[in-house]
Amino acid sequence: MSEALDMIIEDATQQMKKAISHLESELAKIRAGKANPVILDGIYVDYYGAPTPLQQVANVTVADARTLSIQPWEKQMLSPIEKAIIASNIGLNPQNDGNIIRLFLPPLTEERRKELVKRVNNEGEHAKVAIRNIRRVAIEDIKKEQKDGLSEDVAKDGEAHVQTVTDKHIAIIDQHCKDKDKEIMTI
Numbered sequence: 001m002s003e004a005l006d007m008i009i010e011d012a013t014q015q016m017k018k019a020i021s022h023l024e025s026e027l028a029k030i031r032a033g034k035a036n037p038v039i040l041d042g043i044y045v046d047y048y049g050a051p052t053p054l055q056q057v058a059n060v061t062v063a064d065a066r067t068l069s070i071q072p073w074e075k076q077m078l079s080p081i082e083k084a085i086i087a088s089n090i091g092l093n094p095q096n097d098g099n100i101i102r103l104f105l106p107p108l109t110e111e112r113r114k115e116l117v118k119r120v121n122n123e124g125e126h127a128k129v130a131i132r133n134i135r136r137v138a139i140e141d142i143k144k145e146q147k148d149g150l151s152e153d154v155a156k157d158g159e160a161h162v163q164t165v166t167d168k169h170i171a172i173i174d175q176h177c178k179d180k181d182k183e184i185m186t187i
Contacts, residue, residue: 004145005158012138012162016131016169023127023173027180030116030123035062035105040070045077045084054081063102070094070101108184116184124177128170135166 028038037060044051045058054060058072058081072078078096085094085103095102108116139159146155 002145002150002154005142005150005154008138008141008145009158009161009165012134013165015134016165019127019130019134020169020172020176022130023123023176026123027120027176030119030180030184034065035068035103037062037068039090040068040085043084043088043090046080047077054084057081058101066105066107068103068105070103071099072101075099113184117181120177120180120184124173127173131166131169131173135162138162 025041028036029041030039037055040054040060043054045054046052047057054070057074057077058070061069061071063069070081072081078098078101081101082094082096085092085101092103092105095104139162142150142155142158142162145158146152150158
């Protein structure tokens with residue numbers, strides 16, 4: 001294959017890997033019944049006027065299977081952290097004892113589990129759309145190369161290779177979603 005074709009395929013593969021890693025990070029934020037500090041990713045606290053990630057102003061630990069403990073490095077940060085958690089709309093109510101904030105994760109109801117499975121499948125579908133868009137762009141680039149003198153056989157082989165890479169990444173997405181569904185539905 002030509003060097004340009006190899007570049008197109010390599011670029012598409014790298015972008016698909018980024019889409020998979022984005023999916024993995026989004027799935028990690030969906031809580032599956034047990035406490036995980038990752039569910040607090042994306043929460044920003046007002047730290048002296050600057051929005052700062054929660055993990056940079058406090059130590060977040062798992063106290064037990066259903067409890068997260070948040071120990072701020074500065075005592076005056078208790079209230080801003082509490083406000084940020086409430087404003088983040090993650091469905092958890094912070095308990096502040098003056099030194100530490102605790103988040104108690106209630107057991108998941110059947111209805112809530114089904115909502116989370118829908119959210120997982122929705123994230124999976126977004127990732128599949130991203131993969132398909134990457135495939136479409138790669139195939140358009142191959143067709144441009146074909147107009148610029150790439151032989152039809154080599155172009156067809158390149159398109160087939162892009163499709164193979166796409167199928168592989170879609171299967172990875174399906175597996176991630178299936179694993180997360182199983183994790184959520186396990187009581």
